Amino acid sequence: MEADISLNINKVSYSLKLEPRVTLLDALREKLGLMGTKKVCDRGECGACTVLVNNRRINSCMTLAIMHSGAEITTIEGLATDGELHPMQTAFISHDAFQCGYCTSGQIVSAVGMILEERPKSEAEIKERMSGNLCRCGAYPHIVAAICDVLEGMENAAI
Ligand code: FES
Ligand code: FES
Numbered sequence: 001m002e003a004d005i006s007l008n009i010n011k012v013s014y015s016l017k018l019e020p021r022v023t024l025l026d027a028l029r030e031k032l033g034l035m036g037t038k039k040v041c042d043r044g045e046c047g048a049c050t051v052l053v054n055n056r057r058i059n060s061c062m063t064l065a066i067m068h069s070g071a072e073i074t075t076i077e078g079l080a081t082d083g084e085l086h087p088m089q090t091a092f093i094s095h096d097a098f099q100c101g102y103c104t105s106g107q108i109v110s111a112v113g114m115i116l117e118e119r120p121k122s123e124a125e126i127k128e129r130m131s132g133n134l135c136r137c138g139a140y141p142h143i144v145a146a147i148c149d150v151l152e153g154m155e156n157a158a159i
Helices: 024-031 087-094 104-117 123-129 140-153
Strands: 003-009 012-018 050-053 056-059 072-074
Touching (some): 003 024, 012 024, 056 104, 087 104, 087 140
Antiparallel strands (some): 050 072
């Protein structure tokens, strides 16, 4: 049986009818056409489906949409403002931090979430706190360089 669910995604409110078993990832991709959030493992192992819920990172394949009614959800589509890419998106491009691109939106959202949660103080900390986001192409050095670049561009950079 379907339930009425209200989701706030990228500052837009959506009213949906969804079966309670539908994951947040499937709601984003299948119901709302927000295809930037990727489905790769669909079992919580790779981080490709990372979105922010109230500015905290979450694997959207491992949670039900119905659990997030009223929360502020941010996907990769919500990072750019007024047609301007988010600094993390720009840094990923300039550092060539992706190859096939399957992990990339999850990596970018996760990197933004990591900084919102608490600013990392070293490259080692970045690697540790980004370890839930796997990249089968091995773009890790470029990803870390992109994140360091963003941190250096922020006021009072501590890295
Ligand atoms: S698709 Fe969700 S963690 Fe891999
Ligand atoms: S760029 Fe291919 S999986 Fe990361």
